[in-house]
């Protein structure tokens with residue numbers, strides 16, 4: 338048995354670590370020079386930025402477990418904050434010091450910035466969903482769900498809408514209510530720490546993919562960066578993988594590419610036509626990140642701050658988080674008119690909105706806009722996503738888009754990688 342893992346994002350590295358842990362020879366092919374895929378380091382001047390500012394939460398149990406396994410201590414590399422939802426000058430909601438789910442319900446009732454009736458209605462809505470086991474008879478949009486349960490007041494704009502966009506990267510009008518409830522369930526009904534926010538203190542490649550690669554190599558595996566796979570073909574003995582004009586044969590393939598890259602390989606193998614079709618049906622949502630360098634003494638009142646503003650949704654204080662003093666990273670998730678703006682103009686508008694919200698700021702000395710146009714799949718109602726298992730016994734899919742109850746996140750990617758590796762291990766051990 339020898340396994341080719343195609344793609345060195347979080348899904349591919351999770352698969353590789355799980356296989357290497359059990360002594361399976363594994364080779365990871367990653368096209369880019371930097372591991373991490375859609376959660377990777379981007380060098381700018383002498384700073385390690387990220388392609389996108391990421392939030393993890395305490396419920397990311399498998400990501401945290403694998404980080405520990407490869408020696409990347411979550412306690413050291415992530416800033417853990419009890420759940421706080423702070424929309425600048427509008428709403429402050431903090432988890433109370435109570436057991437789950439009271440910590441969030443009490444926090445909601447005590448939130449500052451929304452009328453009492455609105456808070457009560459929101460708490461009732463949550464309790465109603467909880468009594469139903471967070472299950473809908475038929476999936477619908479988040480907007481329909483919220484309308485049906487009278488969630489149209491200020492908390493709609495300050496809590497439910499931004500929560501939906503942050504968690505599903507899909508506007509509530511188009512987002513799956515069932516997936517939204519699954520996320521709510523995990524935060525409310527997990528243990529108290531499940532809703533904690535975990536903010537990276539290092540770049541996203543250092544957080545897991547790089548230590549994962551060290552772990553795989555130390556167990557005899559190979560992690561090849563700058564190696565773009567150009568063909569995968571079925572052979573009698575398994576699969577041939579072509580890369581840089583050379584062919585290697587493997588008994589198994591874990592295809593851990595982003596869906597829009599996986600499709601081309603799936604189309605080429607007739608038994609995988611159905612998976613190719615399922616991937617072809619997915620649509621995507623963008624995430625834009627705007628980094629601005631202010632004088633080193635400037636920062637935010639919190640490491641992460643929300644805004645009820647035209648463009649700006651969240652801003653991160655990279656000084657407080659990663660020692661990059663004066664760097665503010667702003668996030669704009671999901672589709673919108675900002676996609677039509679030139680990057681220069683987008684940076685100018687973000688700077689302007691920060692000033693409107695926080696008071697006068699000097700011109701930033703540099704800015705960097707990173708547009709991820711297909712950041713995640715659009716998490717819409719009743720979406721049929723491809724399974725990890727394919728009709729080819731030894732060819733498995735991994736990635737944040739593979740069938741699961743969750744939206745496209747780091748944890749979904751990691752779980753899918755572990756899942757694909759376990760399917761290989763089960764068959765070996767049976």
Ligand SMILES: Cc1cc2nc3c(=O)[nH]c(=O)nc-3n(C[C@H](O)[C@H](O)[C@H](O)COP(=O)(O)OP(=O)(O)OC[C@H]3O[C@@H](n4cnc5c(N)ncnc54)[C@H](O)[C@@H]3O)c2cc1C
Pocket residue numbers: 343344345346347348349366367368369372373374375376388389390391392393564565566567593594595598624625626709711712713735736737738745746747748750
């Ligand atoms: C800007 C942004 C912000 C986000 N924010 C959050 C967040 O706050 N919290 C959260 O949990 N998630 C967030 N996500 C989602 C999260 O990053 C993704 O769900 C996750 O990284 C997907 O991992 P993956 O391994 O499935 O796919 P990918 O990361 O896309 O990995 C696929 C890999 O395959 C490689 N590849 C492509 N073609 C080839 C080839 N031919 N040969 C070899 N390799 C190839 C790519 O270079 C890439 O490294 C965000 C995503 C983006 C883009």
